[in-house]
Amino acid sequence: MIPHTAPSALTVSAMTRRFDVSAPWLNRVIERKPRLFVRAVDDVSFEVPKGGCLSLVGESGCGKSTVARLVTGLYAPSEGSIAFAPGPDGRPLSVQMIFQDPYASLNPRWRVFDIIAEPLRELKLRETEVEIADRVAELLKTVGLTASDGRKFPHEFSGGQRQRISIARALASEPDFLVCDEPTSALDVSVQAQILNLMRRLQDEMGLTYLFISHDMSVVRHMSDQIAVMYLGRIVEQAPTEVLFAHPRHPYTQLLLETIPNVTAPRRDREPQAGEVPSPLKPPSGCTFHPRCPQSDSRCSAERPEMTTMPDGSRVACHRVEEMMARMA
Amino acid sequence: MTEQPTLDVRNLRVEFPGRHGTVTALDDVSLTIRPGEILGVVGESGAGKSMTGLAVQRLLEPPGHIAGGEVWLNGRRIDQLPEPQMEKIRGREIGAIFQDPLTSLNPLFSVGRQLVETIRLHSDLSKPAARARAVDLLAEVGIPAPAERVDHFPHQFSGGMRQRVVIALALAARPRLVIADEPTTALDVSIQAQITALLRKLCKDHGTAVMLVTHDMGVIAETADRVAVMYAGRLVEIGPVAEVVARPSHPYTRGLMGSIPTLGARVPRLAQIDGAMPRLDAIPTGCAFNPRCPLVQDRCRRDRPDLRPMGAGLAACWIDPAAAATETAA
Ligand SMILES: Nc1ncnc2c1ncn2[C@@H]1O[C@H](COP(=O)(O)OP(=O)(O)OP(=O)(O)O)[C@@H](O)[C@H]1O
Ligand SMILES: Nc1ncnc2c1ncn2[C@@H]1O[C@H](COP(=O)(O)OP(=O)(O)OP(=O)(O)O)[C@@H](O)[C@H]1O
Ligand SMILES: [Mg+2]
Numbered sequence: 001m002i003p004h005t006a007p008s009a010l011t012v013s014a015m016t017r018r019f020d021v022s023a024p025w026l027n028r029v030i031e032r033k034p035r036l037f038v039r040a041v042d043d044v045s046f047e048v049p050k051g052g053c054l055s056l057v058g059e060s061g062c063g064k065s066t067v068a069r070l071v072t073g074l075y076a077p078s079e080g081s082i083a084f085a086p087g088p089d090g091r092p093l094s095v096q097m098i099f100q101d102p103y104a105s106l107n108p109r110w111r112v113f114d115i116i117a118e119p120l121r122e123l124k125l126r127e128t129e130v131e132i133a134d135r136v137a138e139l140l141k142t143v144g145l146t147a148s149d150g151r152k153f154p155h156e157f158s159g160g161q162r163q164r165i166s167i168a169r170a171l172a173s174e175p176d177f178l179v180c181d182e183p184t185s186a187l188d189v190s191v192q193a194q195i196l197n198l199m200r201r202l203q204d205e206m207g208l209t210y211l212f213i214s215h216d217m218s219v220v221r222h223m224s225d226q227i228a229v230m231y232l233g234r235i236v237e238q239a240p241t242e243v244l245f246a247h248p249r250h251p252y253t254q255l256l257l258e259t260i261p262n263v264t265a266p267r268r269d270r271e272p273q274a275g276e277v278p279s280p281l282k283p284p285s286g287c288t289f290h291p292r293c294p295q296s297d298s299r300c301s302a303e304r305p306e307m308t309t310m311p312d313g314s315r316v317a318c319h320r321v322e323e324m325m326a327r328m329a
Numbered sequence: 330m331t332e333q334p335t336l337d338v339r340n341l342r343v344e345f346p347g348r349h350g351t352v353t354a355l356d357d358v359s360l361t362i363r364p365g366e367i368l369g370v371v372g373e374s375g376a377g378k379s380m381t382g383l384a385v386q387r388l389l390e391p392p393g394h395i396a397g398g399e400v401w402l403n404g405r406r407i408d409q410l411p412e413p414q415m416e417k418i419r420g421r422e423i424g425a426i427f428q429d430p431l432t433s434l435n436p437l438f439s440v441g442r443q444l445v446e447t448i449r450l451h452s453d454l455s456k457p458a459a460r461a462r463a464v465d466l467l468a469e470v471g472i473p474a475p476a477e478r479v480d481h482f483p484h485q486f487s488g489g490m491r492q493r494v495v496i497a498l499a500l501a502a503r504p505r506l507v508i509a510d511e512p513t514t515a516l517d518v519s520i521q522a523q524i525t526a527l528l529r530k531l532c533k534d535h536g537t538a539v540m541l542v543t544h545d546m547g548v549i550a551e552t553a554d555r556v557a558v559m560y561a562g563r564l565v566e567i568g569p570v571a572e573v574v575a576r577p578s579h580p581y582t583r584g585l586m587g588s589i590p591t592l593g594a595r596v597p598r599l600a601q602i603d604g605a606m607p608r609l610d611a612i613p614t615g616c617a618f619n620p621r622c623p624l625v626q627d628r629c630r631r632d633r634p635d636l637r638p639m640g641a642g643l644a645a646c647w648i649d650p651a652a653a654a655t656e657t658a659a
């Protein structure tokens with residue numbers, strides 16, 4: 001576990017990203033449609049300590065991949081800032097990303113060997129072709145494939161095998177900071193275990209820092225020191241991993257932990273969660289979770305809650321939690 | 330049971346001829362799915378799960394082809410049907426959710442247009458009625474503000490939303506058989522619960538048969554009626570889901586259950602089945618799992634085991650499960 005005092009590798013402050021999803025101009029005029037924006041990420045702040053792992057969790061569409069793309073520079077923030085600490089040699093930390101969609105991120109016309117060798121050549125990490133070939137073979141083996149798989153094209157692999165190719169490519173450039181967007185979602189549990197063990201080992205041996213995204217809470221628990229729970233573009237709770245699982249405070253976090261499918265005690269009668277998932281196109285007023293929250297009152301629909309910091313290190317944006325803290329003080 | 334299965338796959342074999350010889354991607358796979366039943370398919374990455382779904386739909390990428398066995402859909406043999414007839418079956422009788430949501434969506438058209446086209450291809454609804462149905466379908470798979478979202482393009486959706494659009498497309502024609510390849514892998518738990526509840530409802534209300542491919546054993550345990558376990562292109566175990574999860578017969582299935590990360594305390598290292606699945610062009614003789622099997626015996630290296638009754642289902646293993654249980658306990 002990384003102590004809180006570790007210097008941060010990444011500091012994100014008040015970051016917001018909007019997307020214009022308006023209908024074309026002519027339709028807007030004819031059908032009298034207003035301009036439409038999605039606030040995919042809304043005023044998000046967090047830090048990732050060096051050598052640590054922060055995970056982002058939350059419902060589909062809450063903005064996790066957008067945060068990942070902002071951090072890696074694929075999108076520019078509409079507001080706010082993103083700052084990486086300088087690396088050991090004074091240069092900025094090198095950042096790599098494993099994409100949610102492994103198919104889309106692999107060039108279908110390149111052989112797997114060249115896909116993985118590209119960063120080695122580009123960054124001149126290996127001198128000779130022999131060294132490059134050795135390194136590619138080593139990386140393929142690391143992710144559970146074989147050197148001869150390098151001769152094939154991406155379409156000749158299964159879903160999980162392609163995901164492993166994209167992991168091998170990300171590792172090829174020897175990054176300091178790895179953004180992983182659902183890196184193991186297409187993997188069966190035994191290969192997933194191998195990859196997660198590998199990622200933990202790289203963290204221990206090379207001090208790699210992770211921003212990790214997964215919807216699988218058991219994977220998140222295994223990987224992270226800190227977890228940030230997102231809801232409709234905002235962070236509603238952030239806490240050290242064990243604190244979050246032991247005392248989920250935000251009603252949304254509680255709901256999230258309750259919904260996890262369970263192998264040992266499956267609930268086959270499970271009804272879909274009550275309350276409609278709101279749209280980021282028309283976010284509810286006040287606390288955006290209030291229409292689905294069992295504890296909401298009039299204050300929640302009127303006023304947006306601020307972050308309350310708890311003694312055990314968790315931060316929660318919820319009026320109920322804030323009121324409880326106020327009573328105790 | 331005399332009820333006719335919706336899908337009946339018998340001794341299916343798929344081969345990929347190549348420069349360095351022929352690779353057998355599926356070897357002697359047999360399974361049935363009855364109306365209203367959900368069959369879960371699990372197994373290691375590359376085991377042939379997607380391949381099984383593709384072969385049933387005859388969507389194998391050439392030079393891959395069905396080299397043996399039969400596929401029956403609602404009492405009709407379909408593995409030899411001419412392509413034009415097969416085309417009619419796809420979409421109308423078999424709805425497919427592919428593992429890769431992006432390849433099923435055209436980036437140039439709004440999702441509404443794609444849904445309306447699919448709906449009208451398989452029904453005689455008018456354009457406005459098809460559009461209304463498209464909005465309903467988006468709502469059914471949990472897309473918020475479906476009336477606005479229907480006009481958006483695939484890249485404007487999040488990964489999980491795109492996946493749900495693909496699910497909506499597959500269900501558009503109310504097919505009798507749904508082949509769902511990792512339909513919920515990109516989805517968070519609450520949407521996942523919504524999708525699996527929707528699949529279960531389809532089965533109950535319309536007698537739809539579902540082949541659910543996923544590596545998430547939690548989803549299988551909560552959704553499927555029976556589960557089939559694949560390894561290196563072969564079926565190693567099939568049986569009622571509660572039994573297979575609680576009392577797996579095949580040593581591979583037991584290893585699979587052991588590597589699931591639990592929500593209990595964080596462990597320094599997850600259990601993993603050591604070694605890797607053999608390459609398809611180098612499958613060992615005898616049982617394909619034998620090099621990794623903790624219980625391996627001479628016979629396993631020599632003869633290939635067939636599926637035989639074990640526990641409440643079938644498993645392809647030479648070792649007596651009772652003896653094996655005491656050995657693992659020891
Ligand atoms: N076009 C192809 N040419 C040659 N081999 C292929 C081709 N497509 C798939 N394969 C091989 O067939 C095997 C089975 O692939 P399949 O896609 O069915 O795996 P899967 O069980 O769905 O795995 P995953 O969980 O990773 O999606 C894999 O070993 C793969 O490498
Ligand atoms: N390029 C874009 N243009 C318009 N809207 C976008 C774009 N990218 C994302 N969005 C919207 O921003 C919101 C957040 O999307 P994002 O992909 O970050 O979600 P996510 O949390 O990664 O979800 P998932 O778990 O489904 O992958 C969604 O409402 C999505 O429709
Ligand atoms: Mg995403």
Ligand SMILES: [Mg+2]
Nearest residue numbers: 158159379428
């Ligand atoms: Mg697959």
